[in-house]
């Protein structure tokens with residue numbers, strides 16, 4: 351893989367923020383480590399529901415534990 355540009359699209363922010371990620375080796379390594387932590391957390395269901403204005407239309411209400 352040879353990424354040209356990396357961007358995190360923060361779906362949790364109200365304005366749909368796009369966060370650019372620098373593509374030098376150090377930043378890429380940090381980004382890979384962050385992705386691994388997210389994947390590990392998801393696999394182990396290690397996340398807390400973050401309730402907000404989207405909950406009313408969310409399909410996962412009964413699954414996420416916010417009820």
Ligand code: SF4
Pocket residue numbers: 399400401402404405406408409410411414415416
């Ligand atoms: S219902 Fe749960 S998963 Fe859906 S937006 Fe709210 S906190 Fe997130």
